[in-house]
Amino acid sequence: MIKDLFNCDHVGKMTGDKRREQILHTAVSLFSQRGFSGTTTKEIARVAGVSEAMVFRHFSTKSELYDAILGDKSCHDGIRFPWEENPVLHEAIKNKDDYNVFFNLALNALIKQQADENFLRLLFYSALEEHELADRFFNEFVARLYEFIGGYIKLRQNDGVMREMNPRIVVRAFLGMLIHHSLNNILWDRNRRLLDITNEEAAKNFAEIILRGVLKKV
Amino acid sequence: MIKDLFNCDHVGKMTGDKRREQILHTAVSLFSQRGFSGTTTKEIARVAGVSEAMVFRHFSTKSELYDAILGDKSCHDGIRFPWEENPVLHEAIKNKDDYNVFFNLALNALIKQQADENFLRLLFYSALEEHELADRFFNEFVARLYEFIGGYIKLRQNDGVMREMNPRIVVRAFLGMLIHHSLNNILWDRNRRLLDITNEEAAKNFAEIILRGVLKKV
DNA sequence: TTGGAGTAAGTAAGCACTTACTTATCATAC
DNA sequence: GTATGATAAGTAAGTGCTTACTTACTCCAA
Known part of the structure; x- marks a missing residue:
């Protein structure tokens, strides 16, 4: 139920694209609250509900994650x-x-x-x-x-x-x-x-x- | 000569108060350029021309150094x-x-x-x-x-x-x-x-x- | 000779990032 | 329908480096 409402909290496996997007949105939210250097990749992973390794599977560096905001639709x-x-x-x-x-x-x-x-x-x-x-x-x-x-x-x-x-x-x-x-x-x-x-x-x-x-x- | 112009670069021993003030000004300058979490105590020390230990002699934590800005005359x-x-x-x-x-x-x-x-x-x-x-x-x-x-x-x-x-x-x-x-x-x-x-x-x-x-x- | 200015060389925790591995999914062969 | 195997999603437990902060010391002027 709740998982359907907040599709970000989806537990279990996701398609790569969906997960990438979800990590990106989590990152945007955290970067906007604490800035680039005030945000850790560990916390991005925690809030997105995945392991840190997943963050780095989708974005090879923290900077690349920040840069990806530029290309984001939203x-x-x-x-x-x-x-x-x-x-x-x-x-x-x-x-x-x-x-x-x-x-x-x-x-x-x-x-x-x-x-x-x-x-x-x-x-x-x-x-x-x-x-x-x-x-x-x-x-x-x-x-x-x-x-x-x-x-x-x-x-x-x-x-x-x-x-x-x-x-x-x-x-x-x-x-x-x-x-x-x-x-x-x-x-x-x-x-x-x-x-x-x-x-x-x-x-x-x-x-x-x-x-x-x-x-x-x- | 230059040392007289920029009294911050004074090399050698200083009185405690003068050194404290100088470290504080260095910190203000760096915090304003890179923010709190973007500034390291190591760099504050380097720019102030002292060892990191001196920074912590005058300000017991990095936060206290930030807080001290509030009480600063300038x-x-x-x-x-x-x-x-x-x-x-x-x-x-x-x-x-x-x-x-x-x-x-x-x-x-x-x-x-x-x-x-x-x-x-x-x-x-x-x-x-x-x-x-x-x-x-x-x-x-x-x-x-x-x-x-x-x-x-x-x-x-x-x-x-x-x-x-x-x-x-x-x-x-x-x-x-x-x-x-x-x-x-x-x-x-x-x-x-x-x-x-x-x-x-x-x-x-x-x-x-x-x-x-x-x-x-x- | 003593007290404060100063430092070199730490420490433990945290950081970005990696490795080596486990699971879920799903098209295909039987 | 079900077993199979390739593939992609996922993680636990690291790596080496940096961080904030400490300790145990030296130097020097009064």
Whole structure:
């Protein structure tokens, strides 16, 4: 019963691919909690419910196990762009509905970051530890996000409704609010002592602030 | 000569206190670069230019060495409030010169964060590793910062010049811009590929955005 | 001559990783 | 249907090296 619900706890033999995937997910979870050097292969094996030798059958070194995260499907799920499969955002952009563009971007980001706490932790660990993962995420995701949001701002500047200023500074300010808010909730203020608001409230306020900051008239 | 410049490299005997301090500073530097579990006592000793036994004479365990950072003077230098010894900010607050209040807060924060990269890295490592340092910094510094800036916003709301909204959300948005910008410069975009601006430019733009976001009329 | 600064050379436990072996699975031959 | 054998999943018990930490000592200035 329970084994069916948590298919990771499956006891007995598994197919190679399934076991590999399970070890990888266990590793991601542990690396995100304790970092690379804070995680031991012994513990990965223990949590995955196999012997240490099995870990090394599937991944020849601990580093290779970390590197394999890059190629993992669920990792690339974390790198899903906001404009993909988001008809509401598409509509808002088409209609040049500035508030809903920024509100939607904010809300989506906050929800995703909240749901994938582990991925955010992993990303920060890998940035501090200067692992390729951080670099790749930056180049493949963040850089494109800057182009996308920056592009929209430039468009609205050409329309004459937004003030002339470096669009990328606006993007940095906006993403700063979002990431900092998530980081507070995940890392520093888990019990919401300083600020306890819903994602909707946060998205609404951040969208308002950034728009008033950049629009010529509200 | 060099030994005088870098008083840490002093060879030969030192007084106990001086050696203790030097080992501590070496440790802070290494912990901030590689995290707690990524740093070995052997390397701390090597970089400090003493035997490992000396490290354990001054600090009975590796953890105690980490904990000692909390009590270190230079750590509390990192925790220096923006309203201390900053007459320009004081003046701006007294005159209710909103732009200069926020511009000053931003510029000071950015300069300090840039100068003390190591401290920021240490703070993030300790937050991820759930070390007391992060908690203490949050309670002693961040919480008070929220009260201070939030208090100013509330004051200006009572004056009728700022919109009615949760002041703490504004503080979060503002600090988010600042910290995220520094984090980008330190961690992800060291060569300023995405955005290459001076601290003054950043402070000016961030102050403008947050003020337009919260003021009734600019 | 004594007390504190300093070290060389340990120790036990823990680390990433290996070896030599045992079990389960399943297609095929009978 | 059942025995068989190849193959892949799995492990217990290591390997040598590194880790945090200790011991038993030397050196030197006051």
